Structures are given as C-alpha cells and as structure tokens.
Amino acid sequence: MKLLSKRSTLHARAELVIPWLVNGSLPAEAQPALREHIAACRECREDYEEQVRVRTAMRAEGPLVFAAESSYQKLFARIQNPQAGREPPAAEPDPSLALHSVRRTSPIVHWLAAAAIVQAFAIGVGAWMWHSSSAASGAPYMTLTSTSPSYVSGARVRVLFRTDLSVGALQTLLHGVGAHIIDGPADGNVYTLGFAPAPGSSGALAKRIATLRADPAILFAEPVQNGVR
Amino acid sequence: MISAEQDPMPASGRSSDERECALLVRIAGRDSAAMKELYLLYHRRLARFLMRLTTRYDLAEEIINDTFWVVWQHAGDFRGASRVSTWILGIAYRRGLKTLRYAGPPPADIEVEAEAASDEPARQEELNEWLDVALRRLPLEQRTVIELAYHVGHSCEEIASIMQCPVNTVKTRMFHARRKLKTLLTTLAGPD
Numbered sequence: 001m002k003l004l005s006k007r008s009t010l011h012a013r014a015e016l017v018i019p020w021l022v023n024g025s026l027p028a029e030a031q032p033a034l035r036e037h038i039a040a041c042r043e044c045r046e047d048y049e050e051q052v053r054v055r056t057a058m059r060a061e062g063p064l065v066f067a068a069e070s071s072y073q074k075l076f077a078r079i080q081n082p083q084a085g086r087e088p089p090a091a092e093p094d095p096s097l098a099l100h101s102v103r104r105t106s107p108i109v110h111w112l113a114a115a116a117i118v119q120a121f122a123i124g125v126g127a128w129m130w131h132s133s134s135a136a137s138g139a140p141y142m143t144l145t146s147t148s149p150s151y152v153s154g155a156r157v158r159v160l161f162r163t164d165l166s167v168g169a170l171q172t173l174l175h176g177v178g179a180h181i182i183d184g185p186a187d188g189n190v191y192t193l194g195f196a197p198a199p200g201s202s203g204a205l206a207k208r209i210a211t212l213r214a215d216p217a218i219l220f221a222e223p224v225q226n227g228v229r
Numbered sequence: 230m231i232s233a234e235q236d237p238m239p240a241s242g243r244s245s246d247e248r249e250c251a252l253l254v255r256i257a258g259r260d261s262a263a264m265k266e267l268y269l270l271y272h273r274r275l276a277r278f279l280m281r282l283t284t285r286y287d288l289a290e291e292i293i294n295d296t297f298w299v300v301w302q303h304a305g306d307f308r309g310a311s312r313v314s315t316w317i318l319g320i321a322y323r324r325g326l327k328t329l330r331y332a333g334p335p336p337a338d339i340e341v342e343a344e345a346a347s348d349e350p351a352r353q354e355e356l357n358e359w360l361d362v363a364l365r366r367l368p369l370e371q372r373t374v375i376e377l378a379y380h381v382g383h384s385c386e387e388i389a390s391i392m393q394c395p396v397n398t399v400k401t402r403m404f405h406a407r408r409k410l411k412t413l414l415t416t417l418a419g420p421d
Contacts, residue, residue, distance in 0.1 A: 016400045017385070019375075019407070025384035047407075054410065055379040057357045068272035072265055075294045079261065079301055 010037040014044045022051045070160050070190075073220035077213055154198035155205045156182070156224040157212065158190050165217045173215055177208045192224065249313035257305035268297050271314075274381060275321050281376045282325045284365060285332070292328050296321040311390055318381065319391040322373065329369075356414070363413035371406035374399055 014034050020026040021034055038044045157179070161170065174180065174193070184191030193212075199205040205223065212221040249270070255263035272293060279289035299320050307316055364372050370392070377383045377391060385403075389396045 016404055019378050019403050020385050023378050023382050023384075025378075025382065025387075050411070051407065053356060054360065054375075054407075057360045058376070058379040060357050068269050071272065071290055071294060072268050075268065075297055076261065076265070078294070078298060079264070 010034065011041060011044065014038060014041070015047070018044065018048050018051055019055075022048065022055055070219060073160065073222065077220050077222075081210075081213065154195055157193045157209055157221055158186075158224055159193055159212060159221045160190050160219040162217045162219060163189070169217060173212075173217060177211050179208070179212075246312050246314070250307075250309060253300075253304045253307050253313060256301060257307075264297070264301060267300070271297075271317060274314075275317075277380060278318065278376055279321060279325055281364065281380070282322070282369070282373060283329060283332070288325075288328055288332055292321060292324045295324045295328070299324070312387065314381070315383065315387045315390050318377065318383070319393070322391050323393075359414055359417040360410075362417060363410050366413055367406055367409055371402045371409070374402045375406045375410070378403065 010033060014021075014037055017026055017030075017034065018038075021031065021038075026034070038048050165173075178195050178197065179193040180196060181191050182194040186192070195205075195208065199208060209221050209223060212218050249267065252263045252267045252270075256267065275293045275296065276289055279292050280286065283289055283292070296317065300317060307313070311319075364375070367375070373392065374388055377388045378385075383391065385396055385399050388399045392399065
C-alpha cells in the first residue's frame with residue numbers, strides 16, 4: 001500500500017516536471033528517483049520520449065533570416081542619438097511578415113522571393129544611377145580624362161535602405177540631401193553615398209547624416225571613417 | 230533506465246554567465262563594444278523566442294532593440310540575482326507583451342489541414358512542420374513556457390522569474406501546453 005502511494009506520488013510529480021528533466025535543468029538530486037519511475041512506468045516513458053521529440057523539433061534551426069549586424073546599427077544609432085524619434089509599432093499585423101509564411105514555406109521559395117526583391121531593387125537603383133550620372137555629366141558615359149565629381153574624394157556615408165523603398169522615393173530622398181550612390185550593395189545590402197557638392201564642414205556633413213537618419217526609409221546611416229572603405 | 234540528456238547550463242553555462250556579467254559591467258560604463266558583443270550573442274536566441282511569441286518578423290526585431298535599449302540604460306542596475314539570460318529574456322518578454330497590446334492579434338491560420346494532408350515527409354520533419362502550427366494555437370502564456378523550456382533551455386524557476394508568476398503556475402501552464410500539443414499534433418497528423 002505504502003509502495004503504491006509512493007509510486008502515485010512519483011507519477012504525479014513526473015507528470016509535472018518531465019519537461020525540465022528533458023531540458024536538463026532539473027536539480028541533479030531530484031533526477032534518480034524520477035528516472036527510475038519513468039523507466040518503470042509506460043505512460044511516463046512515452047510522455048518523456050514524446051517530449052524529447054518535441055524539444056528536438058523546437059531546437060531545429062528554421063530558415064530565419066535576421067540580419068543581426070544591421071539591426072544592431074539601428075540600435076547603435078539610437079544610442080548615439082537618443083533624442084531621435086522612433087517609429088511607432090505597426091498598428092496592423094502584416095500577413096506577409098507572419099511566422100507561418102516564414103517557416104511553413106520551403107526555404108528555397110523563401111530565398112527566391114528574397115533574391116527577387118533584392119534583384120528588383122538593384123535593377124531599379126542601377127537604372128536610376130545610370131540615368132542620373134548621364135544627366136549630370138551631360139554625356140552618355142565618362143572617360144578617364146573626365147573631371148571627377150566632388151563625391152569621388154569627399155565624405156562618404158554608408159546606409160541601409162528599407163527594402164520596400166521605391167525608386168522614385170529613393171530619388172527624392174537622395175536629392176534632398178545632395179547624395180549619390182557611389183558603391184553597393186555590399187554585405188547586408190549596405191550602400192555607400194557620396195555628396196555633390198561636398199559638405200563644406202564636418203557640421204554640414206553631420207546635418208546631412210542627421211537628415212538621412214531622420215528618414216524612416218533609412219534603417220541606418222553611418223559616416224565612413226578616413227581610410228576605411 | 231533512460232539516459233540523462235544534459236545540455237543547457239552546467240559548468241559551461243556558469244562561465245558564459247560570468248562572461249555576460251562582465252559585459253554588463255562594461256556596458257554600465259558605456260562601453261559600446263561590449264554592448265555590441267552582448268547584442269550579437271543574444272540576437273538569434275531572442276529572435277527565435279520573439280518570433281514564437283509574436284509570430285511577426287518586424288515586431289520581433291523592434292522588440293529586440295527595445296530590449297537592448299533597456300539593457301543599455303539599466304545595465305548598472307543588474308545585481309546578479311538571476312542569470313543574465315533570465316534578466317534579458319524577462320525584459321524581452323515584457324516588451325513583447327507590451328508591443329502585442331499595440332499591434333493587435335496575430336494573423337489567422339490558413340490552410341493548415343489542407344497543407345498537412347498534402348505531403349508526406351518523414352516523421353521528424355512532419356513534427357517540425359506541424360509543431361509550428363500547433364504552437365501558434367496555444368494560448369500565449371503556454372506557448373511562452375514551452376519555448377523558454379525547450380528552445381531556450383530555462384529551468385522552471387527561471388521561467389517563473391521571466392514571466393513574473395509562481396513556479397506552480399509555470400508547471401501548470403506547461404502541463405496544459407503538453408496536453409493540448411499532443412491533441413493538436415494528433416489532429417494535424419490525421420488518421421493513420
């Protein structure tokens with residue numbers, strides 16, 4: 001009778017703590033009696049084995065595509081300039097950003113979709129760069145003897161645009177600060193901007209960077225230090 | 230006798246906690262390099278946890294940065310009463326709940342049964358696939374407990390600290406979460 005009561009107590013305890021036996025966080029001194037019970041109790045053993053499978057599945061890496069570095073740059077910009085306004089949380093859930101669309105579709109489909117977005121953006125930017133450089137120089141191409149525009153040797157800023165930014169909005173944004181895309185996209189879709197005419201002072205450059213950072217279409221904007229490409 | 234599955238936090242866990250404590254001390258002194266190191270150390274873990282909590286990619290990223298904004302401002306207040314990960318996950322959990330209150334309910338499930346019935350992957354792959362669906366159908370508190378225990382690897386007491394509730398509440402939530410998961414997974418798997 002006493003043995004039965006001890007067994008049912010252990011059974012009730014096992015039912016509650018099996019997950020922490022599975023994840024290894026249950027105190028060592030509590031484990032031997034529970035393991036002995038689980039080995040002898042079919043119901044608890046099946047539960048334990050099922051929980052091991054669930055945990056294994058949950059620890060499996062899904063195709064999450066977070067860009068830690070660019071996220072950190074946004075935080076770093078906030079740390080450097082705590083007074084800058086933050087975007088309010090989105091009011092409506094965007095179904096295209098939901099977990100099920102990230103995890104339940106095939107990774108290949110996911111990468112193809114991402115590649116298509118990046119490609120479309122790059123084509124748009126490329127077309128606009130070709131158009132603006134042609135218009136600025138008055139010639140369809142530049143030669144080695146052409147006069148270099150001021151942004152070739154001037155201040156540079158690295159930026160990350162929102163991926164949903166349209167080419168038209170990009171043109172307006174860059175025109176507003178007198179900037180040109182002179183390189184990119186590099187790792188993480190980072191572009192390098194130059195300015196023409198070049199900012200006359202470090203204060204003028206800081207003002208342009210502040211304007212870029214204040215724009216919600218810019219995820220981060222950081223000046224390139226001298227000698228660093 | 231079943232084998233002991235050790236993993237999350239024995240001696241190596243203690244040393245990584247000491248390293249994270251040292252980073253917090255430097256962050257309290259406004260060391261941005263330490264901030265970046267801690268951020269990159271936690272980014273993936275938090276992203277997974279917050280994706281599970283919110284089911285939204287954009288919100289998860291925002292909450293991670295809100296969490297580390299709090300870490301930057303309050304690193305000096307950390308007294309070592311818990312592991313660093315418990316402290317950070319606790320901040321992320323509360324920020325997540327707050328953000329969800331503004332953001333409204335998650336998008337509805339779509340075509341789960343049709344999709345589950347249409348392909349025949351191996352058992353573990355099936356489980357991975359259906360688990361996502363089943364987890365989203367659990368109440369948020371139950372989903373959070375199971376994520377913190379199985380993906381992050383926290384103890385019952387640590388989860389109670391993160392969620393600011395009694396230990397027995399954590400055990401009860403986990404118990405009901407497992408029961409519901411079992412039912413949901415059986416339903417999704419369909420008849421043999």
